[in-house]
Amino acid sequence: MSEAVNRQILLVEKPTGKLGPEHFKLVDGAMPAPKDGEALVRTRYISLDAANRAWMHGATYRAAVEANTVMAGGSIAEVVASNSPALVPGDIVFGDTGWQDYAAVPAKHLTKMPRMEPMTHLLSIYGVAGLTAYFGLLHVGKPKEGETVVVSAAAGSVGSIVGQIAKIKGCNVIGIAGGKDKCNWLTAELGFDAAVDYKDGATFKALRAAAPNGIDVYFDNVGGDILEACLALMNNRGRIACCGAISQYDGVPSAHGPRGVPGLIVVKRLIMQGFIVMDFIDQRDAALAELQSWVTAGKLKVQEDVIDGFENTPKALIGLLAGENRGKRMVKV
Amino acid sequence: MSEAVNRQILLVEKPTGKLGPEHFKLVDGAMPAPKDGEALVRTRYISLDAANRAWMHGATYRAAVEANTVMAGGSIAEVVASNSPALVPGDIVFGDTGWQDYAAVPAKHLTKMPRMEPMTHLLSIYGVAGLTAYFGLLHVGKPKEGETVVVSAAAGSVGSIVGQIAKIKGCNVIGIAGGKDKCNWLTAELGFDAAVDYKDGATFKALRAAAPNGIDVYFDNVGGDILEACLALMNNRGRIACCGAISQYDGVPSAHGPRGVPGLIVVKRLIMQGFIVMDFIDQRDAALAELQSWVTAGKLKVQEDVIDGFENTPKALIGLLAGENRGKRMVKV
Missing domain, CATH: 3.40.50.720 (NAD(P)-binding Rossmann-like Domain)
Structure with a gap:
């Protein structure tokens, strides 16, 4: 918690054609203050998904992302402060934190994850x-x-x-x-x-x-x-x-x-x-158990493509859309 | 059985654009002779369906219809002679007899229907x-x-x-x-x-x-x-x-x-x-019973569009494709 700033990547403009670096801007934002029922989380790994780009076209299964706001995106994050009984500092969660160091998110929108090494598996095979x-x-x-x-x-x-x-x-x-x-x-x-x-x-x-x-x-x-x-x-x-x-x-x-x-x-x-x-969230635990059994038995190989550095997030998404990645792409913040 | 001839309507050419009367020809064909396992049937009502036209494009759930053959089509027909123990003269059947007065069809390809008045219901609500x-x-x-x-x-x-x-x-x-x-x-x-x-x-x-x-x-x-x-x-x-x-x-x-x-x-x-x-043929009886109960109770109106005269069959199909009909269109042979 030594950082005083909250780095954020904004979508400055919705692309009408191909997505490029010009559609994003890295800024220093304010540290968010969690309201009642919210947790303050620090993002650790940002998930990159083709769906990120689909959200720019309009409403999908989630609301459209809007220009001049923090780019939306899921991440694995760590709770640093909590105004909800559901979470305590140190908890590892998955949620739509957006592309930023810190986010204040309603606890009910965060999924508590187990601690695991490597933590990246929470975004790939177990994500x-x-x-x-x-x-x-x-x-x-x-x-x-x-x-x-x-x-x-x-x-x-x-x-x-x-x-x-x-x-x-x-x-x-x-x-x-x-x-x-x-x-x-x-x-x-x-x-x-x-x-x-x-x-x-x-x-x-x-x-x-x-x-x-x-x-x-x-x-x-x-x-x-x-x-x-x-x-x-x-x-x-x-x-x-x-x-x-x-x-x-x-x-x-x-x-x-x-x-x-x-x-x-x-x-x-x-x-x-x-x-x-x-749609299948009620069957999540059984699915995770079976996936884990296959990984442990060596039947299922986990392939990850981890890119270092928060500032590289836009490039990482643009590259994913061009088919650069092999396996699950994410950014280590 | 006084007719000596078997009127047939041939598809003389597969249409590349809109279907027209020029694609059909009425001819006098030979009376077919049923082989072992076949029944000789006399068509009573020919069913007209948009699918008839689709069959001209190529294989669908059935083989494509071919030029210079009797136009394919389902009908309600009466068995006049049978070389199969499954059917006897007088039986009412549904099957792909084609557009002709008489057809010899394997008994296993014919579905025995109940006698009912009006018989047309066997092609509409109960067909x-x-x-x-x-x-x-x-x-x-x-x-x-x-x-x-x-x-x-x-x-x-x-x-x-x-x-x-x-x-x-x-x-x-x-x-x-x-x-x-x-x-x-x-x-x-x-x-x-x-x-x-x-x-x-x-x-x-x-x-x-x-x-x-x-x-x-x-x-x-x-x-x-x-x-x-x-x-x-x-x-x-x-x-x-x-x-x-x-x-x-x-x-x-x-x-x-x-x-x-x-x-x-x-x-x-x-x-x-x-x-x-x-795909649902195994549930046919239950479905027919329920349909019948709705018809009897006056909840389901049966609308039929019966055109008289075998020679009008091509015109009836062309008209159906143009949206002329209201309810089930068929030709009374």
């Missing part, structure tokens, strides 16, 4: 990324042993876990990722059966070759052309878990959706289902 | 139309009392039943149909709470005004712009029952899908689910 992968694949995609599961943004924080869980469940797993290195990593290190490099330009053909028996479950992180390609290759009664639409976030969203909606949905009797991790 | 409405609304859309249900092609064979069942279930029901007359009929005769005329040109605005609390269940018969409008108005955890895509059938299908896929599906956690009536 939103791991739970999103777990619930989205198992509760929405519902893969059966022997089925073919495809996941896009497969080298990302969620996708890399989705594919590994699908392997644990005995599925044939195909990842879609950008670049040869990522694709090699998926098959050589994470045990995916095949990987398709969408930067190669012939995604549909490559995917069809990799999935000769069609697709039973598609875990969609990207939307757009890749969703269109998967729709065309889905088997009857296939399931599409709609987790995100990264292809639509950084720039002007497409004026159209993928071809095949709703025609192929009818003909093949597909289910497309959107979800967010909060 | 594919009624069951599609029943299963699609109740098992896919799953409306709860007090929710807002929207159905497109609401004056059609399926839509008119969907809306009435939704009313029985205590929902706020909005139909989308083409033209003031149909819209008036929906509200005045069938008890819909509101109707939106898509020919008015401001569908999104009209729909938003009719559904101030948003849409919980959308029963989609049309796809395209109307699906896009509904997507934008869906409430969180809304359900879209994908039954058909009439807007895409008669002409060149759109190169794009509706905006909002998958973005709005994620954000609102929607479920879009395709289905066909065969």
Whole structure:
């Protein structure tokens, strides 16, 4: 608590095209004073997510972020003072603190986390990324042993876990990722059966070759052309878990959706289902226990991409949107 | 059995644009001879469905129809001779007989129907139309009392039943149909709470005004712009029952899908689910019993649009695709 200032990164302007460093500004803000029911927390690791960019378009499952305010974002933080009986100094929490050193947040909006080493796992495998992968694949995609599961943004924080869980469940797993290195990593290190490099330009053909028996479950992180390609290759009664639409976030969203909606949905009797991790919050403990058992048994590799220095947060998000990261990206404050 | 000839209507050419009379030809064909396991049936009422047109584009849930063959189509028919122990002369069946006076069909592809007056009800309320409405609304859309249900092609064979069942279930029901007359009929005769005329040109605005609390269940018969409008108005955890895509059938299908896929599906956690009536065939008897109880109690009005004369079948389909019909259209052979 030696710092007198509260560094903050503001979103100074909402981007209309690609997000750039010019949309952010680092300022020294005031130390927030927690009101009744609030805790003062110090951010330790800021989570970077494609959703951060989606929030700039408008209301999503949360309110839109606004220009000239502290950029919104989740983080792992430590309680330094508390006006709530629910939390005491030293508690580790997850919450939407925004991009700043300190935040005053209603205790009811903070999730108390266990102390663990490395603490970064609270943002990756035991955080939103791991739970999103777990619930989205198992509760929405519902893969059966022997089925073919495809996941896009497969080298990302969620996708890399989705594919590994699908392997644990005995599925044939195909990842879609950008670049040869990522694709090699998926098959050589994470045990995916095949990987398709969408930067190669012939995604549909490559995917069809990799999935000769069609697709039973598609875990969609990207939307757009890749969703269109998967729709065309889905088997009857296939399931599409709609987790995100990264292809639509950084720039002007497409004026159209993928071809095949709703025609192929009818003909093949597909289910497309959107979800967010909060929908399954009541089953969090059981999910965490199972994830932990897989990590401990060495069946699930945790990949993190930790960037040092608060001031690098905007660059870290811009890079994530360009597909720089492998696994869960976060900033160590 | 005095006829010596078997009138047949051939699809002489697959349409690339709008379907017209020039795509069909009436010919005198040979009387078919049923093989072992087949029945010879005489068609009584030919069912006309938007799906007939979809089959011309390519494989759907059934093989594509081919040029220079008898046009495919379901009908209510009477068995006149049988080489199967499952059927005897005089039995009334439903099956894909095609557009012809007589057909030889494997008995296992025919569904035995009860004798009933009027027989036309076997194609409307107690046929594919009624069951599609029943299963699609109740098992896919799953409306709860007090929710807002929207159905497109609401004056059609399926839509008119969907809306009435939704009313029985205590929902706020909005139909989308083409033209003031149909819209008036929906509200005045069938008890819909509101109707939106898509020919008015401001569908999104009209729909938003009719559904101030948003849409919980959308029963989609049309796809395209109307699906896009509904997507934008869906409430969180809304359900879209994908039954058909009439807007895409008669002409060149759109190169794009509706905006909002998958973005709005994620954000609102929607479920879009395709289905066909065969998926629920094991629950047919219970569904028919419930439909019958509603008809008997006067809660469900049956609307049929019976066109006389086999030779008028092409015109009847072309008219159906143009939205001419009110309720279930069929041809009396």
